[in-house]
Amino acid sequence: MRPVAFAKYLTAAALICAGPATADEMWTSALGPIIWESTLDDIAVLRLDDRSNGHVVHLYVPGLASDVMGGRGSYQGYWLADGGDPVDRCATQLVAPDGAKSHYWGQFTITFVRSEFPSDWAGVAGACFDTPSVALSGEVQ
Numbered sequence: 001m002r003p004v005a006f007a008k009y010l011t012a013a014a015l016i017c018a019g020p021a022t023a024d025e026m027w028t029s030a031l032g033p034i035i036w037e038s039t040l041d042d043i044a045v046l047r048l049d050d051r052s053n054g055h056v057v058h059l060y061v062p063g064l065a066s067d068v069m070g071g072r073g074s075y076q077g078y079w080l081a082d083g084g085d086p087v088d089r090c091a092t093q094l095v096a097p098d099g100a101k102s103h104y105w106g107q108f109t110i111t112f113v114r115s116e117f118p119s120d121w122a123g124v125a126g127a128c129f130d131t132p133s134v135a136l137s138g139e140v141q
Contacts, residue, residue, distance in 0.1 A: 025118060027138030033140050040097050042066040050081075057081040059108065060096055072112040072119060079125065080105045090128035099141075108132050 021100040025067055027034040037047040037058070044064035048057035061077040080096050081104035110123030118140040126132035 002008065026141040028042075028141050029136065029138050034139065038098075039065045043097060045098070048079075052108070053080050053083075055083045056096075058096065058100065061110070068117060070116050072115050072117070074109060074111040076107065076109050078105060078107050088127065090127075098139070108136065110136065110138075 025036040034048070035045055036044055038045045038058060040060075042063055042065045044061040046059040046061065048059065050057060057079055059077060059079045061075050064072070066074055067073075078094065078096075080094055080100055080102045082100070082105040089103045090105055093101055093103050095101045106125060106127040107129075108125035109124055110121045112119040112121045114120075120137070120139045122135070122137040124132040125134045125136050125139075
């Protein structure tokens with residue numbers, strides 16, 4: 001799978017739109033609204049609802065849940081979609097900490113602009129084992 005496949009998931013989708021934000025954090029982006037859906041230990045789980053095809057994509061951000069009141073920096077994480085185009089399927093399946101499994105996944109890195117809460121962020125993402133290269137960003141809503 002190429003970075004283009006990841007871009008297809010995100011650009012065809014709106015990053016997050018269902019349910020209240022656990023940490024009262026929401027961002028807007030060129031891709032759509034982003035919300036903090038839940039927390040698993042120190043992992044923040046952000047949700048993307050793909051309005052074009054009905055797929056859901058979760059972004060798992062280890063360490064972010066420990067930094068809700070400040071001290072934020074850069075985070076490496078992974079995304080997991082509940083489906084996708086068969087040509088974009090990863091060769092291996094990923095299992096997330098909440099038990100979700102998929103052959104549609106990838107990695108990302110995001111960096112917060114300010115260490116204080118709330119803050120905008122910017123980063124890059126990729127599909128499967130590809131090096132992240134697709135730009136992403138979120139602005140505090």
